[in-house]
Amino acid sequence: MALKTLLDRSVKKMGKAMNPVVKASALEMIERAYSEGINVQISAGHRSLEEQAALYGQGRVYSYNGKNFSNLAKPVVTNAKPGQSYHNFGLAIDFFIVSDDGRNAIWTVNSRWKRVAAIGKDLGFKWGGDWSGFKDYPHLEMPHLTPKTNKENSQIISIQKTVNSRYKSNLVVDGMYGPKTRSALIKGLQTELNKQFDTKLAVDGKWGPKTKTAIVTIKKGASCKITWILQAALYMEGFNPGPLDSRFGNKTETALLNYQKASKITANKQASKETWNQLFA
Numbered sequence: 001m002a003l004k005t006l007l008d009r010s011v012k013k014m015g016k017a018m019n020p021v022v023k024a025s026a027l028e029m030i031e032r033a034y035s036e037g038i039n040v041q042i043s044a045g046h047r048s049l050e051e052q053a054a055l056y057g058q059g060r061v062y063s064y065n066g067k068n069f070s071n072l073a074k075p076v077v078t079n080a081k082p083g084q085s086y087h088n089f090g091l092a093i094d095f096f097i098v099s100d101d102g103r104n105a106i107w108t109v110n111s112r113w114k115r116v117a118a119i120g121k122d123l124g125f126k127w128g129g130d131w132s133g134f135k136d137y138p139h140l141e142m143p144h145l146t147p148k149t150n151k152e153n154s155q156i157i158s159i160q161k162t163v164n165s166r167y168k169s170n171l172v173v174d175g176m177y178g179p180k181t182r183s184a185l186i187k188g189l190q191t192e193l194n195k196q197f198d199t200k201l202a203v204d205g206k207w208g209p210k211t212k213t214a215i216v217t218i219k220k221g222a223s224c225k226i227t228w229i230l231q232a233a234l235y236m237e238g239f240n241p242g243p244l245d246s247r248f249g250n251k252t253e254t255a256l257l258n259y260q261k262a263s264k265i266t267a268n269k270q271a272s273k274e275t276w277n278q279l280f281a
Contacts, residue, residue, distance in 0.1 A: 001039045001102040006030055014045025017177045018090040020238035022142050024262050025123045026093050029140075032119045038112050039098040041105075043138065047087035048178055056081050079134075092141035095120075109137045156181075159232045159244070163188055166225075177236040185229055185236075186211070186280055192226050207280040217272040222248040230271050233279045234259055 007027055014023055026042055033040045047055075049064075056062055057069030059076035078085065086092035097106040097113060109129070117127045120140045128136030153175035160173045160181060169184035183205035190211055193199045199214040218226055228246040235241060239259040242251030253269050260267040263278050 001098060001100055003031065003034045005102060006034065006039060006041050006098065010042035013042045014093065015090075016179075016182055017046040017236070019142070019145055020259075020262055021124075021145055022091055022093065025120075025125065025142070026095075026140075027264075029095075029116065029120050029123055029125075033116050036115065038116060039100065039102070040095055040116050041098050042093050043096050043105075044087065044094040045092075046090040047085065049082035049088060049176075052078075052080065052082040052085055052088055086141040086143060091143065091145055092139060093125075094138040095140065096138060107138075113137065155235060155244075159235070160184075162228075162232075162244075167191055181236070182280065185233055189215075189226065189229050189276075189280075192224070192229065196224070196226070207277075212273065212277060212281075215273050215276045217270055218248060219270040220248050220250075220253045227252070230256070230279075237279065 007030060010026065010030060011023075014026065023045070026045070030040050030042070050067075053062070053064035053067070053069045054071070055078050057064075058071045058074040061070045061072070063069060064082055082088065095116065097108075097116070098104070099106060114129070117129055117137075117140070121127055124142055124144075125140035126143060128139030128141075156177055157173055157175045160171045160175075163169045163181075163184045164171050164173070167184065167188045169187060171180055171184050186207055187203050187205040190201045190203045190205075193211075193214050193216070194201055194203070197214070197216065201211055201214055216226070218224075218230065223246055225246055227248045228244055230248075231241040231244045231246070231252055234252070234255045235244065237259060239255040239262075240251075241255040242249070256271060256275070257267055257269050260269075260275060265274050265278050266272075
């Protein structure tokens with residue numbers, strides 16, 4: 001079982017709205033466990049409010065935002081309503097052990113499982129297996145990293161309003177970075193590539209092979225709406241580029257470099273295909 005496979009699968013499962021400290025710590029935990037002969041994979045990371053509602057609705061009669069999420073056929077798995085789970089803020093992960101051939105998930109809580117939990121705790125996580133009541137053995141969280149402040153949410157709201165105005169995205173302006181906001185940023189990028197480079201891309205908000213091929217590299221000194229999209233995307237990932245002013249200056253360069261290092265991609269201070277792919281794939 002290759003380490004890269006475990007890391008790639010885990011990054012995909014965690015999603016795009018993870019707190020960068022939690023994400024980096026989760027990947028470090030996987031690497032440390034791998035060095036001890038334990039294959040670990042993340043099964044869940046950021047969870048949307050509707051996804052939380054679906055989980056909370058298991059074993060209950062429950063509605064959220066006018067939608068019925070009742071599912072009495074399944075057992076109760078959580079007592080956290082939407083907005084009450086650290087998963088909703090990208091501050092929690094769930095993990096499991098993977099067999100040596102990579103084909104099977106192993107959920108047995110044995111010495112290897114507890115060793116992974118210990119590595120996680122050493123990295124700053126709180127473990128659900130230590131809870132006095134309900135034991136949630138796959139669960140690790142960092143409650144000391146508080147959810148985004150009102151000021152940070154207002155910046156996301158500003159980004160959402162800008163893409164709505166500039167690219168007719170019709171986003172719900174809620175101050176949260178979810179799949180729809182990410183897709184709106186991709187639409188904006190596709191629009192700008194078409195305008196500036198006549199790439200003739202379908203403006204569909206999907207990070208497909210044609211968009212990936214058409215992407216351009218930008219670096220310090222660039223001043224355009226593509227730079228603004230980069231700044232917005234970096235901010236959403238937890239790397240503050242300073243004012244979102246469409247100017248690739250020192251603060252944007254520093255945020256980009258820190259993001260590249262945290263993501264373990266080429267750290268060259270340039271937003272090339274590799275960086276864009278990491279942001280949006």
